[in-house]
Amino acid sequence: MSDTILDDIKTALYRGDRTGVANLTRKALDEGLAIKNILDDGLISGMEAIGVRFKNNEIFIPEVLISAKAMHAGMAILEPHFTASGIKPAGKVAIGTVKGDLHDIGKNIVSMMLKGACFQIEDFGIDVPPQKFVDAVKDANVDIIAMSSLLTTSMSGMRDTIKLLEAAGLREKVKVMVAGPRSPRNSPRP
């Protein structure tokens, strides 16, 4: 039964069916599936399959974008379940996708998980210039900078941010987390 729901989530995601993804995610929660299971084996696994089809030129940007919106609808159902309340924040995190990059699904998942782990989150969204992260350390006393970049062409934004932190004498004040795309589990290894 649970595998059927997860497969249905993947199918609805592929079809870009926002309402379907939201309803099925809710149904999976109601049936007692673990959030991690719904996220990893439903939503993320569905998005990975879309990534493989995109890479193979079987689908194109408009379809991926529609599926991405459906993914957001599913994540919005899960988000409240990640967020613990009434607990002292473990630290303050400034998170964003680096300049030149508009991908935000993975960044949003990380943001959700950190919120669930009691971190206070400043989410700068996408296309974030290095200076904005540096200002967050200077002016808002963030403890961690978390940068996402899925494009080879925008990865240098991470390096530029770290260099700017060093130049401002702030590098020792903050921890930096960086990450890019996962290898799709269902694509052949090189």
Ligand code: B12
């Ligand atoms: C969805 C998608 C899009 C959507 C984005 C919608 C959105 N709102 O995000 C749209 C259609 C807009 C898009 C556009 C483009 N895309 Co695109 N896209 C994808 C796709 C299919 C899925 C990405 C995704 O969301 N995966 C699901 C999430 C859950 O996984 P994730 O992002 O990896 O995140 C996880 C981890 O990486 C990690 N993580 C991520 N960030 C962070 C940050 C921190 C701090 C930490 C700790 C962890 C962490 O945790 C996450 C949860 O597990 C990938 C293919 C792929 N296999 O990744 C291509 C892909 C990333 N895109 C690609 C390309 C080339 C483009 C375009 C340039 C295409 C074009 N010709 O215009 C444009 C770029 C636009 C821009 N300037 O950004 C390439 C990048 C290749 C490269 N090496 O540079 C990929 C790899 C496809 C490919 N194989 O060619 N894309």
